[in-house]
Amino acid sequence: MTFRPGVRGLDRRAFLGLTGAVGVGAAVTACGGPIVTKNGSGTSSTIKPPDFSGVKPASKITFWTDNPGSSQQVTQQIIDKFTAQTKIQVELVTAGSNYDQIAQKFQTARVGGGVPDLIVLSDVWWFRYYLQGSIIPLDTALTAAGIDPDDYVPTFFNDYRYGGHQWAVPWARSTPLFYYNKNHWRTAGLPDRAPMTWEEFSEWAPRLQSVTGRTGAQHAFEYTSSVNTPAWVDQSMLWGEGAALSAADSFKLTIDAPEVVSVFQRIQDNIRVHKWAIMAGSNEANDFSAGAASATWGSTGSSVGIQKTATFEIGVGFLPGGSKVRQPVCPTGGAGLGIAAQSSPAKQLAAAKFIAYLTNAENTVTFGEATGYLPVRTKVDTAALRKANPLVGTPLEQLARTRSQDWARVFIPGADTAMTQSITQICNSGADVHKTLTQLQETVQGLYTRQVEPKIS
Amino acid sequence: MEATLPESGAVSGAPPRTRVARRTRSRSARDAWVFVACVAPNVALIIAFIYRPLISNIYYSTLNWSLGDRYATRVGFGNYVQFFTGSDAGTILGTTAIFTIATVGGSMIIGLALSLVLNQRLIGRGFARATVFAPYVLSGVGIGLVWTFIFDPTTGALSDILRGLGLSAPNWFGNPHLTLLMVIIVYVWKNLGYCAVIYLAALQAVPVDVLEAASIDGAGAWNRFWRVTLPLISPTTFFLLLTTILSSLQAFDLLYIISPQGYGTNTLMFATYYQAFQASQAGYSAAISTILFAILLIMTVIQMVLIERRVHYR
Numbered sequence: 115m116t117f118r119p120g121v122r123g124l125d126r127r128a129f130l131g132l133t134g135a136v137g138v139g140a141a142v143t144a145c146g147g148p149i150v151t152k153n154g155s156g157t158s159s160t161i162k163p164p165d166f167s168g169v170k171p172a173s174k175i176t177f178w179t180d181n182p183g184s185s186q187q188v189t190q191q192i193i194d195k196f197t198a199q200t201k202i203q204v205e206l207v208t209a210g211s212n213y214d215q216i217a218q219k220f221q222t223a224r225v226g227g228g229v230p231d232l233i234v235l236s237d238v239w240w241f242r243y244y245l246q247g248s249i250i251p252l253d254t255a256l257t258a259a260g261i262d263p264d265d266y267v268p269t270f271f272n273d274y275r276y277g278g279h280q281w282a283v284p285w286a287r288s289t290p291l292f293y294y295n296k297n298h299w300r301t302a303g304l305p306d307r308a309p310m311t312w313e314e315f316s317e318w319a320p321r322l323q324s325v326t327g328r329t330g331a332q333h334a335f336e337y338t339s340s341v342n343t344p345a346w347v348d349q350s351m352l353w354g355e356g357a358a359l360s361a362a363d364s365f366k367l368t369i370d371a372p373e374v375v376s377v378f379q380r381i382q383d384n385i386r387v388h389k390w391a392i393m394a395g396s397n398e399a400n401d402f403s404a405g406a407a408s409a410t411w412g413s414t415g416s417s418v419g420i421q422k423t424a425t426f427e428i429g430v431g432f433l434p435g436g437s438k439v440r441q442p443v444c445p446t447g448g449a450g451l452g453i454a455a456q457s458s459p460a461k462q463l464a465a466a467k468f469i470a471y472l473t474n475a476e477n478t479v480t481f482g483e484a485t486g487y488l489p490v491r492t493k494v495d496t497a498a499l500r501k502a503n504p505l506v507g508t509p510l511e512q513l514a515r516t517r518s519q520d521w522a523r524v525f526i527p528g529a530d531t532a533m534t535q536s537i538t539q540i541c542n543s544g545a546d547v548h549k550t551l552t553q554l555q556e557t558v559q560g561l562y563t564r565q566v567e568p569k570i571s
Numbered sequence: 572m573e574a575t576l577p578e579s580g581a582v583s584g585a586p587p588r589t590r591v592a593r594r595t596r597s598r599s600a601r602d603a604w605v606f607v608a609c610v611a612p613n614v615a616l617i618i619a620f621i622y623r624p625l626i627s628n629i630y631y632s633t634l635n636w637s638l639g640d641r642y643a644t645r646v647g648f649g650n651y652v653q654f655f656t657g658s659d660a661g662t663i664l665g666t667t668a669i670f671t672i673a674t675v676g677g678s679m680i681i682g683l684a685l686s687l688v689l690n691q692r693l694i695g696r697g698f699a700r701a702t703v704f705a706p707y708v709l710s711g712v713g714i715g716l717v718w719t720f721i722f723d724p725t726t727g728a729l730s731d732i733l734r735g736l737g738l739s740a741p742n743w744f745g746n747p748h749l750t751l752l753m754v755i756i757v758y759v760w761k762n763l764g765y766c767a768v769i770y771l772a773a774l775q776a777v778p779v780d781v782l783e784a785a786s787i788d789g790a791g792a793w794n795r796f797w798r799v800t801l802p803l804i805s806p807t808t809f810f811l812l813l814t815t816i817l818s819s820l821q822a823f824d825l826l827y828i829i830s831p832q833g834y835g836t837n838t839l840m841f842a843t844y845y846q847a848f849q850a851s852q853a854g855y856s857a858a859i860s861t862i863l864f865a866i867l868l869i870m871t872v873i874q875m876v877l878i879e880r881r882v883h884y885r
Contacts, residue, residue, distance in 0.1 A: 147627065148636050148643035218848040221639030242851055246640040332725060340744065340832055395724040395744045406725040527637065528850030534832050542745025553658070565637055565851060568644070 163254040171464035178209035178230040180216045182286040183485030231457040232465040241525040245569045249452040251279035259466035269516045282450035284490040288414040296427040298329040298408035308431020322408045323390040336407040339394035345533035353443045354436015360522035369555040379547045393541040414509040418486035442515040529558045631857035638853035650858035667838040671819045677759035682766025690774045704764040715828025718757045747835030773807035839863040
């Protein structure tokens with residue numbers, strides 16, 4: 115039997131119903147997506163700091179975090195104390211397991227709805243949010259919440275300044291450290307300290323490699339794995355040689371400069387020619403803890419985990435300097451807190467008050483004790499911190515020698531992952547260093563031209 | 572000659588043929604509305620969740636848009652031009668082709684071989700069948716994590732075994748070719764159980780009398796398999812080819828867990844994710860996913876039109 119829907123059955127009521135359905139469908143279709151403009155205008159530079167005069171803080175806010183350093187429990191404890199004091203409820207939402215995941219969810223929520231009021235933002239993500247107009251300038255919020263910017267560690271705080279405004283507040287901040295296995299050091303007859311320069315370590319490394327039969331190590335040193343953003347720490351080696359990924363405080367890229375090529379050539383030679391180093395397969399901190407590498411470098415945030423799992427005496431030191439610059443060669447890293455532009459002023463104010471509490475002198479130490487992250491305030495009592503984490507003294511002293519990262523890595527969307535791929539090619543595939551870095555410069559320049567330049571020009 | 576219908580009512584006065592015709596039309600109209608009522612919810616869902624995103628995606632592919640940004644600019648076919656003229660196209664399409672061919676071929680060939688073994692009367696056959704199928708129902712994320720530990724060049728189990736044999740452990744994560752090979756091995760391991768089970772069902776449906784007739788005619792084991800069994804299970808082969816190709820082209824979870832930066836594993840599907848969420852180029856990502864959609868569509872049509880002709884349905 116053939117089925118033929120006839121129009122005769124379509125009466126006025128049915129017609130109106132169908133029209134309504136089509137209308138709803140069309141409306142749904144029209145929802146979402148960006149506003150198309152001629153030049154992509156409408157960035158955060160057009161967003162002014164909110165006026166909080168007469169605004170009362172909301173009674174509940176949402177906080178998206180990836181719980182850096184397994185911090186869920188300690189953060190919840192701080193939240194509970196905050197709620198008891200202020201009656202402001204903070205809903206802690208684990209919105210990802212790392213900074214990238216939380217960023218992806220936040221960007222999707224910006225389009226689809228359901229953004230949080232407060233969000234964790236890493237060093238390579240916050241500027242993207244600024245470009246997208248996703249976060250507010252915090253100047254007035256900080257004043258309204260009674261935050262004194264001078265109380266924060268200057269390099270950490272100033273990492274989030276751009277265009278004359280403050281866009282985030284430091285929270286789970288870290289710096290890289292040089293970790294070494296004291297047993298292996300002793301076996302190789304080395305002094306009990308980290309090397310002062312990479313030149314010095316290149317003399318020590320063959321001695322460490324020559325005793326691997328006795329120490330059980332596979333390599334004298336492990337460079338950062340491709341999973342853990344190697345460009346972050348590699349900047350240190352570049353700065354030591356007077357090089358950088360981009361000129362100071364600018365988007366002028368210098369990725370293919372001869373000094374940069376020279377540094378990466380040395381890294382490649384250490385791996386492929388001298389064979390005393392390797393780029394970690396998945397996690398250099400785990401390999402170091404297992405005794406597979408005599409030394410590595412990594413975040414202070416890893417120090418708690420390393421101490422828990424390692425069965426040997428751990429040594430830590432400042433990152434070694436280069437032949438041209440001894441200090442400062444230590445990049446800052448980790449995450450801060452930003453407030454969503456889509457939130458109401460009342461929620462933004464409540465979020466600012468929570469930031470003030472979460473990062474106050476007492477809580478930043480409590481947080482550091484539990485996670486290994488560094489205190490972000492200057493006027494803190496670090497005694498408890500030093501007791502809880504014997505390795506923390508070195509990064510605390512190193513704080514005075516930190517340097518904000520190159521804009522090429524942290525401000526250009528996607529540049530860090532492009533750098534990771536190129537560094538991996540150089541380290542593991544023996545790719546031509548100059549050619550690879552020239553290609554990388556072109557890629558990053560393209561990302562800048564497409565995504566940053568139209569927004570800031 | 573058909574009787575003239577009255578304006579309204581007076582059905583009882585109409586001739587019998589007219590009454591029947593009217594009743595039939597009335598039933599047709601009612602059936603039509605029942606059909607619309609049954610189908611409309613599903614069609615609405617398909618429109619809302621398949622076609623609307625598809626059309627939106629094609630529209631976004633014409634924009635220079637950073638995901639999360641409220642503003643974008645129109646670039647026409649600029650994103651497509653960027654893809655095909657840049658260095659991305661060769662790498663991404665090549666990786667996609669190698670991954671798809673290797674995983675589809677590996678899963679189907681090994682799956683068929685396993686199904687032939689599992690079709691024999693063996694001790695513990697049921698357990699063996701369950702074991703072969705088990706990886707398919709496990710979570711891709713869990714499998715990815717476990718194999719990441721196994722392949723770790725420094726502390727992994729495989730590295731320990733190789734070193735124990737006096738061999739050097741390759742850095743699976745550092746060389747793009749090895750990373751791709753590693754992902755292919757894990758993907759085939761996970762999915763061959765599916766092919767084996769489907770092939771096993773097909774093998775059990777092959778008529779024994781046909782195989783016996785072939786034996787009586789002097790056909791050996793190889794000839795029976797090649798000339799009788801394989802043609803008779805060709806509809807299954809066609810079905811598996813279609814589903815595994817579509818599944819491999821859309822593979823993501825294992826790739827993301829094993830190589831989160833897409834080093835060596837940058838397929839079209841991964842590049843779609845990477846460009847949108849890592850590089851924040853949502854417009855460019857939409858263009859890549861539109862290309863993936865076009866490839867899937869073309870391959871499905873080719874398979875339906877050309878390959879199906881060679882399938883022997885009984």
